[in-house]
Amino acid sequence: MIVQAGLFAPKVAPPPPQDPFYNRVTELDYFKEKFSGEVGFVTVLVGPRNCGKSRLLKELLRQKPVIVIDEANDLMDWKEPDPLQPELKQVLSFLVSISKEDRLAHVILATSDYFLANWLTQVGMTEDKFRVKVLGDLTKEEAEKFI
Numbered sequence: 779m780i781v782q783a784g785l786f787a788p789k790v791a792p793p794p795p796q797d798p799f800y801n802r803v804t805e806l807d808y809f810k811e812k813f814s815g816e817v818g819f820v821t822v823l824v825g826p827r828n829c830g831k832s833r834l835l836k837e838l839l840r841q842k843p844v845i846v847i848d849e850a851n852d853l854m855d856w857k858e859p860d861p862l863q864p865e866l867k868q869v870l871s872f873l874v875s876i877s878k879e880d881r882l883a884h885v886i887l888a889t890s891d892y893f894l895a896n897w898l899t900q901v902g903m904t905e906d907k908f909r910v911k912v913l914g915d916l917t918k919e920e921a922e923k924f925i
Contacts, residue, residue, distance in 0.1 A: 825913035843883035850887035
């Protein structure tokens with residue numbers, strides 16, 4: 779409690795930072811280095827919920843052209859309206875085309891579902907077309923500093 783003019787006032791916590799970006803310097807440096815060179819593979823960014831994937835991606839969008847599909851695990855719920863014209867395969871082919879083949883933009887599929895990479899291979903994206911990068915949780919000490 780803080781005493782002001784003889785009155786007790788509740789202690790107020792400082793407001794959180796407007797745009798918190800905490801302790802992802804190593805990962806940011808990795809992607810900055812990766813994105814400073816030639817465009818290549820589709821990147822699948824995997825990490826537990828609330829570990830900072832979306833915030834890291836916002837920071838990366840300041841780089842070269844980047845296409846980000848956050849919560850990419852929702853693609854696994856895709857229902858084809860016409861099985862004879864698979865739209866999902868066209869979307870995935872487009873992502874591979876602009877990244878690996880034409881080298882026009884970086885593509886990141888971000889998810890907290892570790893099975894996304896397996897699912898991608900099941901729907902026809904071969905493992906030579908994407909790379910998986912795992913973003914881990916903060917340590918307990920890092921999390922305590924953040925809050």
